[in-house]
Amino acid sequence: IKEVPGTRGAPAAWLQKLRNTHIELGLIQSKVDPCLFWGVETDASDWAVSGFVPFHVDDSFWGGDPLWVHKYINQ
Numbered sequence: 001i002k003e004v005p006g007t008r009g010a011p012a013a014w015l016q017k018l019r020n021t022h023i024e025l026g027l028i029q030s031k032v033d034p035c036l037f038w039g040v041e042t043d044a045s046d047w048a049v050s051g052f053v054p055f056h057v058d059d060s061f062w063g064g065d066p067l068w069v070h071k072y073i074n075q
């Protein structure tokens with residue numbers, strides 16, 4: 001894979017942007033995989049609402065409790 005001139009730091013900068021954004025949203029970065037973020041919160045009825053967001057290169061997806069996914073998508 002050839003590297004485009006001037007973009008050597010682009011992958012690290014993109015991960016840093018994703019990291020900062022998701023930490024601001026209250027997610028926690030995994031200590032095992034820095035491209036995995038997860039969230040756990042408690043709603044009014046004390047049920048744990050949780051989900052996860054993994055990133056790979058230029059792709060991501062999310063999953064978890066439907067209430068958590070709805071909140072993540074709408075932020």
